[in-house]
Amino acid sequence: MADLQDDLHTTPEAGELDDLPVPFPVDALAPGARAPLSDPDDAPLERAHAVLAAHPVADGYSGLARALRRLPWYDLELGESAVDTDVPRLREGHVAALFWSLHLPEGLDGDRAVGATLDQIDLVKTVVRAHPEGLRLAEDAGQTVDARNCGRVAALLGPAGAAALGDSLGTLRCLRALGLRVLTLTGAGWASEAGLTRFGEEVVREMNRLGVLADLSGASPQTMRRTFAVSKAPAVCTRSAARALRPHPANLPDDLLVELGAAGGLCMVPLTAEQTGPTVRDVADHLDHVRTVAGPESVALSGTYDTGTAHPLELGDASCYPRLIAELLRRGWEESDVALLTWGNVQRVLRTADFTARAFQQRREPSTATIADLDG
Template sequence: MDGTTRGTQPDDDSPQARAALALRRTPVVDGHNDLPVALRARTGGSVEGLDAHRPELHTDLPRLRAGGVGAQFWSVYVPSDLPEPEAAVATLEQLDLTHRLIAHYPDRLRAAVTADQAEAAIADGRIASLLGIEGGHSLASSLGVLRAYARLGVRYVTLTHNHNTPWADSATDAPGVGGLSAQGLAVVAELNRIGVLVDLSHTAESTQRAALAAAGAPVIFSHSSCRAVTGHPRNVSDEVLALLPGNGGVVQLTFVPDFVSTEAAAWRAALAAERTRLGLPEQPWSWPRHPAPGEDPAAVAAETAAAFAAGPGAPPPPELQRWLDANPRPEATAAQVADHVERAREIAGLDHIGLGGDFDGVDRLPVDLPDVSGYPVLLGELAARGWSVGELEALTGRNVLRVLREAETRATEPLWPRG
């Protein structure tokens, strides 16, 4: 990551060559990957076999390497409609799964909690593995629980997921406390104090504005895109993007089709309306249980698969299938993701953008970004639009590592060793 030649171009100045050079010099530091929950659902929490191609997943180790990923924030997601004590237990289970994943592949992965550790892992040819909690419900309204997570290596907390917490409003729930309550402001202050990043993806704009006004360290949006390009409530408004330079934070643009494609978002809304018109219930998804002591994870995975096949995975009824046949699902593209990247750059500036794919967290991805090997495609698209190698490096990892380092510097009582 030597910056002495940033901004120069390779002898071969093709877009693909620029993308490849940027990835060699500053590999991707991705903000959000849901492999841990995919493993819970598909394997009962087993971490075996990820050193080979796993077509049922978006993520495996060979494809991470092919995609130029140098550091990954692994999401330890648990559903936001779980009661908070259950959510805390499930979060510990997911943290355990992710630690087991990292430990199982010491020649490929290395745990990191600081920017220096992440850079050292990358320099040694490992994928630096950091942890992010996706939703404040996992804290069970306890700063003690938050500090315990930090001691287990958690480096960001998304303040909400799809539902409000008692102290913060979500983008996809009815307004509750009007952004952040006094308790929510205390959570932000504690995150800053111990050096854990505040993640504003999934939050309501009122929450974002309150957090940005209160934060004493840079924030991130670990996996969000631009509302001015696609009018989805999970995306970030231009007005909030314009506040990022004053905070120093970064928005990590995501690849979720409904967030990057107006057509995909409209199709999803039309499908929901058709299900309502037909009187069809919402498709339930049950949180996969953790194997009991002594229980074979494969047996739990088979139980989960059977429940999925009988529920969300069941064939649609004929009347809905007719609608699906008449209304094919639109495909999103890397070019549309690039549109969001460029919008975020235009409003927030080059120093305040990054990438957060959300692989293994959605059922569909852009047709030319189908798995974690696809980052070179997006960078090639941006290079074809005139981005230099140095500009691509800012996007891939330089900005996020700066934010991580600055949060460490501003922490008055970090719960992990510096350096």
Template sequence: MASAPPAALTTARDLLRHHPLVDGHNDLAWRIREGSGLDLRRVDLAAPVVGTHTDLPRLRRGGVGAQFWSVYVPGALQGEAALATTLEQVDLVHRMIGRHPDDLELALSADDVEGAFARGRIASLLGAEGGHSIAGSLGVLRMLHRLGVRYLTLTHNVNVPWADSATDVPATGGLSAFGEEVVREMNRLGMLVDLSHVADSTARDALRVTEAPVVFSHSGARAVCDHPRNVPDDLLRGLAANGGVCMVTFVSDFVSPGCRAWALGLRAEVERRGLDPRDAAVRAAVAGEHLADHPRPRATLAQVADHVEHVRRVAGVDHVGLGGDYDGAEDLPEGLEDVSCYPALIAELLDRGWRRDECARLVGGNVLRVLREAEALARSASARRGPSTARIEDLDRA
């Protein structure tokens, strides 16, 4: 794969020294939990961490100025189990920040991001991935906000009782009445509504209900790669009208049509054997055999740039950002293997004719604007109405 000229890479690195790169999604916290439990003494982020895409040296080399750390828990966890595990992940991220005060700083607002960046630290925000984390309670949603969570992805890979996922069988037809109330309460709090992972119907309902700009924290363009996790053009146009941002992800199956076709072939083989394609261990076992006759293609950095450019063409340069999904993806494009690689992507875009100010909006300016607009809307919304006491059993009673 051809790389961008050295001059473009030099410009990209200089740009990231002056403008914070705000990445929309990183799953390091769950990767730590899987490998080291909740004991942070077992992992030293200040040194290279084998088996991850992320550590402090690579974040520094990548010019990352701010990171939304995902406090993801699996959708198989429901109710109290989902809530308890989410709180453990929130605590893990807070402790991770506390262990590295010279490098990481908790950020609760756009101003906090810029202040931390000015002090030479990586601003650390929290994002909850999936509405199952609130266990059907707006009180829990408010408490997560108080603990620093600044976006909620409405679903993960499976439906929640009040919203449909992009990768599950439709059940609600979008947002239920309670789901609409979740969006309104998020607006009142200033918590970003994240539409990555949701069904198109859910996204359309959210765009209809929300008063604040929304984000897709880690999604691509469906016109470039036909995957349900990517955003179709009509929703990109709706996102532009809303003022929101699509943060382009690096997940190979979402980036490359060839990788998507390979993944569908693997799924078909798993199903042919009468096994469950949703089981990661099953997929991995079958993939080992499948690879012998079906080599897995590699996505490329240039294909990620194609997604960025498509979002720009359809939604506009003010509505595109970056959300790598490092440590949450099984396969990453050539040239974007870990968090040190962001300058190479910016250099590719500069080489394609992007101006420096346009790249500054892409890397962080756009999402910081969205954060500020959500914060301003929350101030006015809170003055108009108090906390919602709606309950799912009242609004969504059959």
């Protein structure tokens, strides 16, 4: 146990590759940023910085919204030591897009869950407005590229929990109008261990019509498979690694990784000791495994910073992505595969969801179904 503790650090998509915009250089965009991370072998780390300057990170899960709520004052542009994520560290880590989790504390449901989700959306928007030199709200792939071209980190809303809907498709539409992009299909009676109910399937269809991505991390195999069958847009797993390497309940077995890849979905591997292991090599092992089983177009990154979880010492905050990419380069990853991992796959999924939404809106009116109509 002592050895494990020594290895841990604990704290309180876009188009094809030829569509990628101008680089996101840390030196130009991060005045006062810290020196590059030291490494026993500087060459892979230097190359990692160069690769990430051209193909930055789209981080699939951040707990920063709830972490900031606990602080009386903060300045993310100047730097904030009380959290794992601030603008200087995002730039040092070459992070160009960040998904802000809207997940709620356990036990909230109904109107309380809806209200708490609205409060978190308001908080994220307030934080972004207060830091205009570093952050910019974005809702789609094009806006994330625009933010990057302007030297800002794109802030995307989601994932939110299923409880945020209050079993209302009207609430889902309102949340989408406020910018929600990802909804986790757990924590509601219509998405349970038994799978999706008829109302749950209608939720997925309405998400397709709106361009809201289904997050299946933590969902039952039955819910995952039914979502693959019903959804016309890709699904994502915002915090899932390989169960074959580490038997965490949120990690995916190989058969589901294969099905996720076949459905064009995305497994976003979390940089946490609990799910992937205590070293950067363990995280790289999971990325290797997911890439092999699900395919190179179905793997992405999820920092999972500011969630209260332990991270490998080498990956202690949002500035540390170059260390992970250096490890992958040492293992023989090509730049094209790194580009898919860090940026291209997330952009593809966002673009596909938006294309699907436009097609749905031409032939499907907003659903007026209720849970009583379909599951009553």
